[in-house]
Amino acid sequence: MEIFTFYAEGLSHYSYAIVTSAGIVVIDPKRDVDEYIELAKGFGLPIRYVLLTHCHADFIGGQVRLSELTGAEILAGKGMDAGYECRELEDGERIDLGEVSLRVMVTPGHTPEHVSYLLYDKSVTEKVPLAVFTGDSLFAGDVGRPDLFGPGMQEELTKKLYETVERYKGLPDSVLVYPAHGAGSFCGKRISNRCPTTIGYEKLTNELFSVEDYERFKSLLFANMPTPPAYYFTVSKRNRTGEGLDRGPKLLTGVKVKELISFKGTVVDTRDQACFAAMFILNSLNITSDVHFAVGAGFVLSVDEEIVLVGDELDRVYLTLYRMGYDNVKGYLYGGIEAWRNAALPVESFGYVDPKTAYDLISSGDAVIVDVRSESEFVGEHIPDAVNVPLAKIKDALAEIPADKLVICQCGHGCRGSLAASILKRRGFDKVANMAGGLIAWKARGLPVDSK
Numbered sequence: 001m002e003i004f005t006f007y008a009e010g011l012s013h014y015s016y017a018i019v020t021s022a023g024i025v026v027i028d029p030k031r032d033v034d035e036y037i038e039l040a041k042g043f044g045l046p047i048r049y050v051l052l053t054h055c056h057a058d059f060i061g062g063q064v065r066l067s068e069l070t071g072a073e074i075l076a077g078k079g080m081d082a083g084y085e086c087r088e089l090e091d092g093e094r095i096d097l098g099e100v101s102l103r104v105m106v107t108p109g110h111t112p113e114h115v116s117y118l119l120y121d122k123s124v125t126e127k128v129p130l131a132v133f134t135g136d137s138l139f140a141g142d143v144g145r146p147d148l149f150g151p152g153m154q155e156e157l158t159k160k161l162y163e164t165v166e167r168y169k170g171l172p173d174s175v176l177v178y179p180a181h182g183a184g185s186f187c188g189k190r191i192s193n194r195c196p197t198t199i200g201y202e203k204l205t206n207e208l209f210s211v212e213d214y215e216r217f218k219s220l221l222f223a224n225m226p227t228p229p230a231y232y233f234t235v236s237k238r239n240r241t242g243e244g245l246d247r248g249p250k251l252l253t254g255v256k257v258k259e260l261i262s263f264k265g266t267v268v269d270t271r272d273q274a275c276f277a278a279m280f281i282l283n284s285l286n287i288t289s290d291v292h293f294a295v296g297a298g299f300v301l302s303v304d305e306e307i308v309l310v311g312d313e314l315d316r317v318y319l320t321l322y323r324m325g326y327d328n329v330k331g332y333l334y335g336g337i338e339a340w341r342n343a344a345l346p347v348e349s350f351g352y353v354d355p356k357t358a359y360d361l362i363s364s365g366d367a368v369i370v371d372v373r374s375e376s377e378f379v380g381e382h383i384p385d386a387v388n389v390p391l392a393k394i395k396d397a398l399a400e401i402p403a404d405k406l407v408i409c410q411c412g413h414g415c416r417g418s419l420a421a422s423i424l425k426r427r428g429f430d431k432v433a434n435m436a437g438g439l440i441a442w443k444a445r446g447l448p449v450d451s452k
Contacts, residue, residue, distance in 0.1 A: 001100050001121055003131070003178070005195065006035055010294035010320045011059050012184035014195055016133060018119065022098030023048035026072070027117065027133050028180050029062035031323045032249055036066060048097055052076040052086075053135025053180060054114040057148060057236040058187060058229070058298075060325045064245035077106065077115035084242035089115065099123040107137040107168075109161025110144030110187070112153075118175075131176035131196065137164050139179045141192035143208050143221070148228060148236070162217050165208060173200025184291070186228050186298075189376060224376030227392040229298030235325045249322045252315060254334030255308050257343045265306030265330065268297070270317050271337070273418035277352035277434055281310065281340055286422040288415040289313040294320050296419045299392045306330055310337060350421050351406070351433030355442040358408050358435050367406040369435070372420040381451035383410065383442060391416050394423055403429060410435040410442070 004017040008030050016027040017039055024047045026036050040047050047070040050063045054077065063074045064084050074086040075095065091106040101120040108114050114137050118129040136144040143165060146157035176196040183193045194201070202209050211217040238244055260267070260281075267284035269276055270293070276286040287296040289312045301307065303325050309317060309332040321329055333339065341347060353361070361367035362385070369386040371378055378388040389397045391411075401407055407429060409417040417434040424432045435442070443449060 001098070001123070004039060005178070006030065007182070008059070008323060010184075010291055011323060012182045012191070013059055013323075014178065014180055014182060016178055018100060018102075019043055019045065020098035020100045025049045025051060025095070025097060025100070025102065026066060027051045027178075028053055028056070028135060029066050031060040031062045031065070031245075032319065033062040033066040033069065036062075037069060040070070046070065047072040049095060050074045051095075051102070051117055051133070052080070053116060053133065053137070054111040055080060055236055055239045056136070056180070057232040057239075058185065059323050060235060060245060061239050062245075064242055065248065068246060077104070077113040079113035080240070081113075082240060082242060084245070091115075101126065103129075105132065105167070107134070107164040109146050109157050109164045110136040111149075112157065112160075114144075114164075128172055129175050131178055132168075132171065132199075133178045134168075135180045136187045137161070138168055138177060138202070139181060139188050139191040140177070140194035140197040140202070141206055142188040142190050143206075144187055145189070145221075145225060145228070147222070147225065148232065158218055158221065159214065161221075162214050165217075168199065169203065169209065171199045173198065173203065175199045177202065184295070186226060186232075186295070189225055224374075224379055226374040226376055227390060229295070229392065231298045231301070231303050231324060234303045238325060244325070244327060247327065249319065252309075252318050252329070253331045255331040256334050257339050257345070260308060260333055260340070261345070263306070263308055263330075265308065265328070266301065267308050267310055267333075268301070269337070269422075270309060270311035270313065272312075273414045273434055274352055274436070276418055276422070277350055279337065279341065279347045279349055280422070281337070282346055282348050283426050284310065284422065285426065286418045288418065289317050290415060292415050293317060294324060296391070296416060297321065297326070298324065300395070300419065300423065301326065304328065308333060348425060350425055351408075352436055353408060353433050354436050355445045355447055358410075358433075358442075359447050361406060361408065365405075367408050367433075368402050369408050369410050370401055370420070371439075372409055372411050372416050373439075377412070381439070381449050383439065384448055384450050386410065389420075391420055394420055395427075398424075398427055401429070403431075406431045406433060408433045408435050411438045413438040413440050
């Protein structure tokens with residue numbers, strides 16, 4: 001028996017394959033399923049089962065496509081109510097395959113139907129589990145958020161999550177924990193990248209594991225909880241109904257300048273913040289092609305809007321959008337920004353200021369800092385007198401942003417600030433700039449910071 005881990009960068013998503021002598025089990029697969037199929041071919045074994053811990057909200061699952069391509073059976077917890085063939089499992093039910101036994105552990109809270117899977121290596125012992133696949137109920141350093149179903153279900157799910165954590169505490173300290181997400185996912189708020197971790201280590205280091213009082217648990221859980229990306233709610237619905245889960249990725253094709261002139265959707269420019277600030281296509285949005293791309297896209301792009309890409313690492317960017325359920329990517333600008341400029345078409349720009357210049361402009365009263373990080377980041381530390389308008393809320397909070405001064409957007413290291421500045425430009429703000437390097441560069445220059 002062997003466990004393989006697959007990591008989808010940007011989405012901070014872990015999926016797993018358990019290889020046994022009798023076949024393979026895949027847990028919480030990503031939408032592009034080729035890696036699982038290649039693994040099976042390499043071992044000369046069939047994929048027998050696809051296990052879901054819950055209905056995911058941050059990525060489109062690969063369960064339907066993987067099942068169609070391999071004949072694997074899809075299994076999930078009671079109450080999944082999927083719009084595709086899926087066998088629902090009860091607490092304690094077991095799936096046996098070769099030397100492995102997987103037993104269902106009902107772990108609601110993040111979602112009502114959430115389950116975890118206890119892994120037993122029968123060739124060693126069936127008395128103690130080797131590992132547990134916890135989905136979004138237990139992470140390294142954190143637990144899942146129970147607020148994605150709205151206020152009407154939040155209290156009920158929070159109580160169930162508290163009970164789920166108590167149930168995890170009953171497992172032996174030696175049990176390996178394989179979660180569905182690492183640091184960077186908005187399915188929690190302080191997730192670590194330990195993968196795997198162990199039950200024992202979480203008992204020692206996970207603050208929410210040490211709480212014995214429900215009210216205290218709830219207070220800690222929701223303190224500075226970040227706003228979830230808007231696309232979560234569409235993706236969750238699709239993962240339940242099955243809409244589009246059978247679609248494979250497409251070949252990214254070029255869009256000519258003359259076609260882009262009449263394009264009514266959104267141009268997403270993935271170049272770095274300095275290049276974008278100097279010159280960009282009117283009304284385009286800057287979502288830099290780094291590990292934070294998925295966060296920016298998820299906060300500001302509707303999954304239904306048509307998108308044309310401009311810039312760098314577009315194949316990787318497209319794969320991330322595909323995994324997130326953005327199925328209306330029409331292609332990329334053939335020839336890039338240079339082709340647009342060479343056609344003598346209008347371009348825009350905004351300021352790109354270093355922290356000392358920003359400090360001087362603020363001190364003279366000519367500028368205001370708009371911190372677009374989350375509320376929890378802002379509470380931890382921020383530039384004095386900065387206005388906190390989180391990126392997730394910026395479209396609905398334009399009235400909070402002064403329009404009579406230079407608006408200097410600032411985040412942690414500059415990428416979210418550039419995206420925010422491009423949004424403000426698109427919404428008619430004339431005096432806009434991004435602060436190079438964000439708060440990290442500001443602190444490196446020894447400039448003042450307020451902290452709790």
